[in-house]
Amino acid sequence: MTVVQKKTDNPIAHLTADDVELLGKELDEIRQEVMDSRGESDARYIRRVIDVHRKIELGSRAVLLASGFPPAWVLGTIGLSVAKILENMEIGHNILHGQWDWMRDPKIHSTTWDWDMASPVEQWKHSHNELHHTYTNVIGKDNDLGYGIMRVDEDQPWTPMYLGQPLWSFINACFFEYGIAAYDLELGAVLAKKQTSDPEFRKRARAVLVKIGKQARKDYLVHPLLSGPNFFATLAANFTANIVRNLWSNSVILCGHFPEGVETFEKKSIEGETRGEWYLRQMLGSANISGSKAMHVLTGNLSHQIEHHLFPDLPSNRYAEIAPKIRDLFDRYGLNYHTAPLPRQVGSAWHKIIRLSLPNGWLQNTTARNLPSQLAKLWKMTTGEPKVRRRLIREQAALAAA
Amino acid sequence: MEGMTATVPRPSPARPALRALRDRVLRVAELVTTPVLPADYLDMFHPLRAGTDLRGRIEAVLPETPDAATIVIRPGADWQPHRPGQYVRIGIDVDGVRMWRAYSITSDLGRTDGCFTVTVKAIPDGRVSNHLVRRARPGTLVRLDQATGEFCLPEQRPAKALFVTAGSGITPVMGILRNHPELTDVVLVHSAPTADDVVFGAELRQMAAAGRIRLVEQHTDTAGMLDAAAIAALVPDLAERATWACGPVGMLEALEEHWAAAGMADRLYTERFRPTVLVTGEGGTVTFTENGTSLEADGATPILDAAEEAGVLMPSGCRMGICYGCVLPLREGAVRDLRTGEVTTAVPGDGVLVQTCISAAAGACHIDH
Numbered sequence: 001m002t003v004v005q006k007k008t009d010n011p012i013a014h015l016t017a018d019d020v021e022l023l024g025k026e027l028d029e030i031r032q033e034v035m036d037s038r039g040e041s042d043a044r045y046i047r048r049v050i051d052v053h054r055k056i057e058l059g060s061r062a063v064l065l066a067s068g069f070p071p072a073w074v075l076g077t078i079g080l081s082v083a084k085i086l087e088n089m090e091i092g093h094n095i096l097h098g099q100w101d102w103m104r105d106p107k108i109h110s111t112t113w114d115w116d117m118a119s120p121v122e123q124w125k126h127s128h129n130e131l132h133h134t135y136t137n138v139i140g141k142d143n144d145l146g147y148g149i150m151r152v153d154e155d156q157p158w159t160p161m162y163l164g165q166p167l168w169s170f171i172n173a174c175f176f177e178y179g180i181a182a183y184d185l186e187l188g189a190v191l192a193k194k195q196t197s198d199p200e201f202r203k204r205a206r207a208v209l210v211k212i213g214k215q216a217r218k219d220y221l222v223h224p225l226l227s228g229p230n231f232f233a234t235l236a237a238n239f240t241a242n243i244v245r246n247l248w249s250n251s252v253i254l255c256g257h258f259p260e261g262v263e264t265f266e267k268k269s270i271e272g273e274t275r276g277e278w279y280l281r282q283m284l285g286s287a288n289i290s291g292s293k294a295m296h297v298l299t300g301n302l303s304h305q306i307e308h309h310l311f312p313d314l315p316s317n318r319y320a321e322i323a324p325k326i327r328d329l330f331d332r333y334g335l336n337y338h339t340a341p342l343p344r345q346v347g348s349a350w351h352k353i354i355r356l357s358l359p360n361g362w363l364q365n366t367t368a369r370n371l372p373s374q375l376a377k378l379w380k381m382t383t384g385e386p387k388v389r390r391r392l393i394r395e396q397a398a399l400a401a402a
Numbered sequence: 403m404e405g406m407t408a409t410v411p412r413p414s415p416a417r418p419a420l421r422a423l424r425d426r427v428l429r430v431a432e433l434v435t436t437p438v439l440p441a442d443y444l445d446m447f448h449p450l451r452a453g454t455d456l457r458g459r460i461e462a463v464l465p466e467t468p469d470a471a472t473i474v475i476r477p478g479a480d481w482q483p484h485r486p487g488q489y490v491r492i493g494i495d496v497d498g499v500r501m502w503r504a505y506s507i508t509s510d511l512g513r514t515d516g517c518f519t520v521t522v523k524a525i526p527d528g529r530v531s532n533h534l535v536r537r538a539r540p541g542t543l544v545r546l547d548q549a550t551g552e553f554c555l556p557e558q559r560p561a562k563a564l565f566v567t568a569g570s571g572i573t574p575v576m577g578i579l580r581n582h583p584e585l586t587d588v589v590l591v592h593s594a595p596t597a598d599d600v601v602f603g604a605e606l607r608q609m610a611a612a613g614r615i616r617l618v619e620q621h622t623d624t625a626g627m628l629d630a631a632a633i634a635a636l637v638p639d640l641a642e643r644a645t646w647a648c649g650p651v652g653m654l655e656a657l658e659e660h661w662a663a664a665g666m667a668d669r670l671y672t673e674r675f676r677p678t679v680l681v682t683g684e685g686g687t688v689t690f691t692e693n694g695t696s697l698e699a700d701g702a703t704p705i706l707d708a709a710e711e712a713g714v715l716m717p718s719g720c721r722m723g724i725c726y727g728c729v730l731p732l733r734e735g736a737v738r739d740l741r742t743g744e745v746t747t748a749v750p751g752d753g754v755l756v757q758t759c760i761s762a763a764a765g766a767c768h769i770d771h
Contacts, residue, residue, distance in 0.1 A: 032742065043498030054438075054446060061434070098726035101755060104500040107442075110726050111755060114437035129725035214436045222433045312724050 003139060003155070004263040004284065011263065012280060014334055023333055024276030030325055031311050034318050043103050045317045049090055049297070050108070057083035061223060067233035080241035082298075085248050087116050089300025094316045096125055101313075116215060118181035120207045127184045133312050137257060137264045137285030143183065144257065145264065151356045153264060158359045158393060160382040165357035166350075176246035181208050248298070252289070255345035256305040259287045260352055261338055282309040283330065288323075288339035295342065296320060306337065359393045361400025424453060449543055452479035458492070460542045461517055463534070470523040470570065470601045471535045472508065476516060477546055483511060484549030486581035487574045487646075487673075490520065491751065493545030496533045500545070502752060503530045506574035506648075506673075507549055508602075511581050521601060523570035553646065553673040555582060560644035564637055566657060568593040568649030569601075574673055575648060576602050579609065588615040589637050593649070595623045627653075630660030641666060648673040686763040690714060690771045691733060699763040704740060706758040716758065716771070723760035732756045735767025 004010060015023075060079030066072040092115035094100070100108050114121055127143070135141035145152045150169060151162045172179045182188070185208055190201050219238035227234035263284040270281070289295070289303035296303045304319035307326055314322075330337035340348070355363045359381055366374040381392045431440035441454050449457050458475040465471050475492075484490070484507045493502045505520035524535040553574050555563075563585055565575045572592055579588070594600045600619060610617035618636055620628045634640050647657050647670065654672045661670040684701035688708065699708035706728055709716050719727020723741060731753035738745050738761065745764050748754040753770065 035742070039497040040495070041498075043495060051446060054443060058443060098729070101726065101729070103495070103498055104754060105495075109755070111729060116437055125725070125727065126719070130719040130727050133724060218434050218436050226434065313726070 003153070003266045003269075005266045005269050006155075011284065011336060015280075019333065020276040020280055021274065022276075023329065024274070024279050026329060027279050027310055027326075028275075030322055030329075031314065034311070034314050034322060038102055038315060038318075042315045042317060043100075043105075046091075046095075046100050046103075046108060046315070049086065053083055053086040053091060056086070064223070064230075064234050064237050065227045066230065067227055067237050068230040073233055073237055077237040077240050077244075080237060081244040081248075084116060084241050084245040085298055088245060088249055089252065089302065090297050090316060091115075091300075092117065093300045093302070096121055097129060098313050099315045118177040118208065118212045118215060119184050120181075120204075120211045123184040123204060123207070124180070127186075129312070133309070135270070136282055136309060137262070138267055138270055138281075139264050140267045141270075144253075149188070150353065152258075154356070154360050156356075162357045163382065166354050169350075169353050173247050173250035174243055176250040177242070178212070181212065184208075251342070251346050251349075252299045252302050254349035255289050255342065256286055256302055256309075258352060259338065259340070259345045259348035261336070261348075262287050279310060282306070283335060285309070286338070287345060288337070289342050289345050290339050291342055303342075306339075359396050361396040361398075364400045365396060421453070450476065450478040454478065454480075456480055456546045456548065458544050458546045460538055460540055460544065462540055463538050466521060466601050467523075467599055467603070469535060469599075470521060472519045472521045473505075473534055473538065474517050474519050475544065475546075477518060481518075481546070482548050484518065485554045486511065486577045487554040488549040488551040488577075489553075489574065490518075490549045491547040492520070494530060494533065494538070494542070496529050501530050502545075506551075506553075506577055508573050508577045508580070521570070521573045521576070523601060551673070553648065553671060554578070555585075559584060562587040562639065562643045563589070564640065564643040564645040565590045565592075566633060566645060566647040566649070566653075567591070568653055569599075571647075571649035571673075572601050572606075573648075575646065576605075578646070579615065583614070586614075589618065589643065590615050591618040591620065591628065591633055591636060593620040593622050593628055593653075596621050630656050633657075634660070641669075644669050644671075646671045646673075684764075686735070686765040686767060688763050689766070689768045691768055692771055701738065701762050701764060702740070703762055704759050705737065705756075705761050705763060705769070708763075709758070714771070718759060721759045723757055726757060728759045729755045729757050731770040733768040733770055736764040737761040737767055738764035 004012065056079050060076045060083055063072050063079065064076035067076060092113065095108055095113045096110050096115070098110040101110050103109075106112055110125070117124070132142055132144040137145060139145065139153060139155075149172070150165055151158065185201070185204055190196055190198070195201060219242065220235055223238060224231040224235040265281055265285070270277075273281070283306060286305040286309040288306050289299060291303060301316035301319045302308055304316075304323055307314075307319040307323055308316070310326065311322075327337050358378070362374065362378060377392055377396070381389050381396075384392070428440045435443060444451060445454055450459060456478050458477045458481075460473055461476050462474040463471050464474065487506070489504045489506045491502055491504045493500050495501075505522055507518050508521045509517070509519040522531050522534045524532045551574075555578060559582070565578075565588070567575050567590070575590065579585070579590075590606065592600065592606070597603065597619065600606065606615070606617055609615045622628075628636075637643070641664070645657075645661070647654055651674060654674060657670060658667070658672065661667050685699050685703075686701075687696055688699050688705055689696045690709070693714065695709070695712060695714050697708060697712040697714075699705060704721075706716055706718055706721070710718075717728050717730070719725035721728075732746065732748040732755070733753060734748055734750050736745050736747040737756050739757075740760050740762050746754055746756055746761070748767075756769075758769075
């Protein structure tokens, strides 16, 4: 992958400025149609999802009181995992986007909602709604690209440190909610600039700790205590449900912007960007997941990532309805509507994580037969003299390009 | 009837010790329900219980005239009995959108089923009134405020009373007549387009036949509107009567003028249907209620930009209407969505959240900030 502007086969080269503006107009119309038809059935939908979530959560936590009994543990843990997934994805993420603000229900509103996550909602709304959704896939602006800890582009110089990328990506996936909280705090940048004593940062850090404290107290203390003799089994169930939820949401989010073929953009390319160009960037910078209705609900309809990125504030239950229209638009404007089943998108995203953890071209040049020699080369690239390393890296890249 | 009086929550009827215990238990329960509240779970099973947001359940919708209906509502446990003549604010979801309106309570305080009623007349283009009259179904949950309003009889009942009403202006008066049989000398002058349009027509005529009230019906489709002078002619002992009037703003203003001219302004009590009609124009004065800033904004500039230019520190985000980082409650007035031209209005008591980055003033507006 490389930023779209540097590609030799630029996928938007065939579009004129007028085309792009026309595209924007068509998208505005699709958005308006949904806005005009929002109503009672949509309101019923989100209330039903919230109701179902609460009943599953309540039921699962009740079952887990008997978590010492293995079938209860299994059932309760599955239930709690599903509840936590629903709560984060279809409910929390979408309410916090303001998708349901039009209902004017103070109980289901982006400014009053709170969720079962380590991230305080205000911090998340800033880093997600404002930064990620505005600067989607712009290298250096959209920190969701690798969350500041990954090599996400061939143009980023490779260093041996990146060999650990698959491992820490996996650890990040397991503890995703804490990763997100640290990321919303811009912890990396603050540490690098040694600004941890900044009162504004301290205030935000305190908010995160309070939030984590509440969630942890619930999952790892109060609920286990209520289970009496099953304390440890219930604790383990909560821990498992949190890991499952974290792995799931991490996978969904990887699928949204990270599979092979999703485009990235240069910082300067968005200067003076028009509404049409903004739409186009969202179209090329997102990927969908195809699958069943249940899968769509469990991903918070982020399986319709393209539709979501075009219209982040439309009710999530309507994305499926506009998807065929959006796909038709892609076809008519000669653009690639990126969609695939979940395993393929997850596989593709992890393939990319692994590929970019290695020097440019290394994975491409490696076959079962030349594996020993390639590994030897990689060893030299990692431990060799700087001059040797630079030469080998250049060679690999050239070999792959040829 | 719409009223401007703020609702002051009255103490809950539950005994204080019991309430304190309940609150403590809920606080402990919050440890395991966080981030939602224990109340959110309890409400799923018992939305009308004590100690939660005040709600009501619609039990029946009884047609009164072709375009009016009485709504029977079972209120939550914390409901306080109203005083006849008062109104209640009801929040109901119309096409999925929570909308609040105030309606006069019409029921007899002596009802034994624990319900109260409001009587609603569908007004042209009235989203809530048409919904309540034509589409509301028993079982629907609504939000409620406690009853409020000052359109009530004084402790010292007047010996002689006059009620002047028009259209649905009869509703608070019906609430008074049903609950104050001790009023013996009552004249009711009521205007409606036709005899069939008189809300509570049969009951009023029965009261008149029984000699409880003197009823003057003015059917305006055939007989035209009554002016203040005509009312004075119809009720010769006007000066001896305490008068309560409820109806359209024009009628009330005419009556107020007449009573003031006759030096009896203190004998007239009025209740208005609606606050001043909103005129949505190009731009207007934006007032930020908390920091006190007022500024003139044109109809093409987002409120966010106009406010920042005036030195107001505003919450802001993407500035393109997607991130909702800039939303603030519109308490009163109107704003126009610059993207669609759609106008959002709020009446006093509302708090419609609007995105200031894509909304321009469409008339005077008050924003909480």
